[in-house]
Amino acid sequence: MLELKDLVFEVPATDGTDTPKRIIDNLSLSIPDDRFTVITGPNGGGKSTLAKLIMGIEKPTSGQILFDGTDITQMGITERARAGIGYAFQQPARFKGMTVKKLLDLAAGRKLPMLACNEYLRKVGLCSASYLTREVDKSLSGGEVKRIEIATILARDPKLAIYDEPEAGIDLWSFDRLTETFRDIHEARDGRSIVIISHQERIIQLADEIVLLRDGRVVDAGTPTEMMPRLALSARGSDGCPLTEPTELHLTEIPTTC
Amino acid sequence: MAEELTQAERDLLSQIAGLHGMPEGAFNIRRDGELVERHSSANIEISTKTGEPGIDIRIAPGTKNETVFIPVIVTQAGLKDVVYNTFYIGEDCDVRIIAGCGIHNDGHAAAQHDGIHTFHCGANSRVVYVEKHYGEGDGDRILNPTTNVHMDEGAVCEMELTQIGGVTSTIRDTNATLGPDARLVLTEKLLTHGHQTAESNMKVELTGDGSSVQVISRSVAQDDSIQVFNPLVIGQAASRGHVQCDAIIMGNAKVKAIPGIEAASEDAVLVHEAAIGKIAGDQIVKLETLGLTEEEAEQEILNDFLN
Ligand SMILES: Nc1ncnc2c1ncn2[C@@H]1O[C@H](COP(=O)(O)OP(=O)(O)OP(=O)(O)O)[C@@H](O)[C@H]1O
Numbered sequence: 001m002l003e004l005k006d007l008v009f010e011v012p013a014t015d016g017t018d019t020p021k022r023i024i025d026n027l028s029l030s031i032p033d034d035r036f037t038v039i040t041g042p043n044g045g046g047k048s049t050l051a052k053l054i055m056g057i058e059k060p061t062s063g064q065i066l067f068d069g070t071d072i073t074q075m076g077i078t079e080r081a082r083a084g085i086g087y088a089f090q091q092p093a094r095f096k097g098m099t100v101k102k103l104l105d106l107a108a109g110r111k112l113p114m115l116a117c118n119e120y121l122r123k124v125g126l127c128s129a130s131y132l133t134r135e136v137d138k139s140l141s142g143g144e145v146k147r148i149e150i151a152t153i154l155a156r157d158p159k160l161a162i163y164d165e166p167e168a169g170i171d172l173w174s175f176d177r178l179t180e181t182f183r184d185i186h187e188a189r190d191g192r193s194i195v196i197i198s199h200q201e202r203i204i205q206l207a208d209e210i211v212l213l214r215d216g217r218v219v220d221a222g223t224p225t226e227m228m229p230r231l232a233l234s235a236r237g238s239d240g241c242p243l244t245e246p247t248e249l250h251l252t253e254i255p256t257t258c
Numbered sequence: 259m260a261e262e263l264t265q266a267e268r269d270l271l272s273q274i275a276g277l278h279g280m281p282e283g284a285f286n287i288r289r290d291g292e293l294v295e296r297h298s299s300a301n302i303e304i305s306t307k308t309g310e311p312g313i314d315i316r317i318a319p320g321t322k323n324e325t326v327f328i329p330v331i332v333t334q335a336g337l338k339d340v341v342y343n344t345f346y347i348g349e350d351c352d353v354r355i356i357a358g359c360g361i362h363n364d365g366h367a368a369a370q371h372d373g374i375h376t377f378h379c380g381a382n383s384r385v386v387y388v389e390k391h392y393g394e395g396d397g398d399r400i401l402n403p404t405t406n407v408h409m410d411e412g413a414v415c416e417m418e419l420t421q422i423g424g425v426t427s428t429i430r431d432t433n434a435t436l437g438p439d440a441r442l443v444l445t446e447k448l449l450t451h452g453h454q455t456a457e458s459n460m461k462v463e464l465t466g467d468g469s470s471v472q473v474i475s476r477s478v479a480q481d482d483s484i485q486v487f488n489p490l491v492i493g494q495a496a497s498r499g500h501v502q503c504d505a506i507i508m509g510n511a512k513v514k515a516i517p518g519i520e521a522a523s524e525d526a527v528l529v530h531e532a533a534i535g536k537i538a539g540d541q542i543v544k545l546e547t548l549g550l551t552e553e554e555a556e557q558e559i560l561n562d563f564l565n
């Protein structure tokens with residue numbers, strides 16, 4: 001169980017004034033075990049920042065983070081990772097000279113058998129074993145790197161996994177495979193919780209709870225049935241740059257076998 | 259004879275040549291300027307040079323799937339070992355050559371090894387050359403290798419030159435001339451630390467049509483060490499050349515890379531890239547999120563960068 005209490009994250013002002021810029025604004029949120037939560041909301045709303053605060057990549061200005069009852073607010077990244085928190089980055093890092101296999105081994109914390117590696121890759125729609133010996137460098141396409149990033153979290157299998165826009169840049173076939181993977185993890189109900197930052201209706205539909213984050217605040221939350229109409233409305237109602245209404249994807253005809 | 263080597267010397271051999279005990283086939287093991295043991299095979303003949311120190315290695319045309327080991331170890335302070343090793347590789351061969359030098363010096367005077375390796379690669383031969391340099395101990399350890407490669411038509415050569423640490427100072431000179439359709443892949447990997455210095459000069463001349471070279475330089479400079487790279491590729495025919503220098507700097511280290519390309523033929527296509535920087539912060543953070551400490555993350559990143 002993850003509990004965020006009155007979390008505030010501010011950065012120094014960039015506009016010359018003394019007032020710091022508040023990115024996460026007094027946010028409180030609980031994520032129980034076995035829960036599948038989707039965090040959605042407009043670009044710049046603070047979703048990735050929130051994920052980084054949970055992972056320890058950023059430190060909050062004030063507030064508290066509890067994980068399974070322990071206060072982890074002052075813990076570093078490594079400690080939190082070892083405590084069972086995982087984060088698939090929105091923009092994954094690339095490593096010159098490091099193979100996909102090696103990265104998966106590091107993620108799992110042990111040397112994985114080839115078969116297991118292939119299985120992780122298959123779960124993200126990378127269906128060729130030849131990826132294992134490829135380097136995680138710029139020779140991989142954006143969608144490939146993104147899926148390998150997701151595979152590292154699958155291999156790590158943390159108690160709380162946060163995926164930051166896993167659908168971004170991913171083709172329809174792999175996306176289909178990916179939603180299945182998330183559904184499977186969720187259905188196992190073995191005490192793990194999944195948090196997915198997403199704008200995709202297909203992913204939103206899978207969730208137990210949708211959290212709408214805007215201007216660093218939780219402005220709405222509820223089940224998919226409750227939230228879908230409200231999300232469409234709130235997107236339409238907001239001034240400036242609106243979210244386009246999530247479109248229904250028809251993927252049933254697309255083959256997903258590897 | 260293996261008894262003659264101390265445990266420390268055996269460790270050096272395994273570091274630089276992956277050797278545990280005496281190898282099969284052709285080999286020549288040199289210690290402190292003297293021969294320890296030599297063995298020729300049916301196709302590979304190793305003989306002592308006359309006139310200058312060193313050996314000639316003659317590989318008969320058509321020799322396939324054979325490996326030659328010619329490691330050198332230096333353990334004597336104050337020793338300056340200069341050696342000329344010349345390889346004559348016949349046509350249509352497919353061979354591996356494992357060289358390397360390990361220095362252990364605990365003395366006050368410097369220990370130095372200057373190896374001048376010359377390769378004549380016969381037409382359509384395939385040669386893999388692996389050279390590892392390594393040093394340990396408190397005394398100064400100096401390694402100045404010179405590598406000269408002459409490649410006949412259609413020869414393919416992969417050279418992997420690595421300095422895995424502990425070398426106080428090095429000046430590395432690599433020269434190659436490529437005939438028609440010859441292909442050279444030259445990979446150099448360097449790690450320096452402390453107050454070490456390394457200079458690497460390379461000159462590759464593409465003289466034959468259809469020849470190509472790929473120079474890959476990867477280096478890590480730690481602490482207060484200094485590295486300078488001067489790779490130069492000259493295209494004198496319808497040829498292709500690609501030079502890529504990547505360096506990671508840490509601490510107060512300095513790296514200077516001056517990749518050069520000269521086209522003396524309008525059909526030469528030459529490209530160079532150089533990048534120097536510290537370990538990307540996002541790489542360390544990613545590995546930390548996988549449960550590694552910052553130090554472990556750094557080590558993994560460097561290991562794989564130099565793999
Ligand atoms: N270190 C920082 N310094 C200054 N501004 C920052 C910093 N980190 C985040 N921001 C700003 O905070 C806001 C929230 O950023 P964040 O990346 O969390 O948004 P997001 O909800 O993930 O958006 P997206 O949907 O585009 O991924 C943005 O306006 C961003 O520019």
Ligand SMILES: [Mg+2]
Binds near residue numbers: 047090
């Ligand atoms: Mg984001």
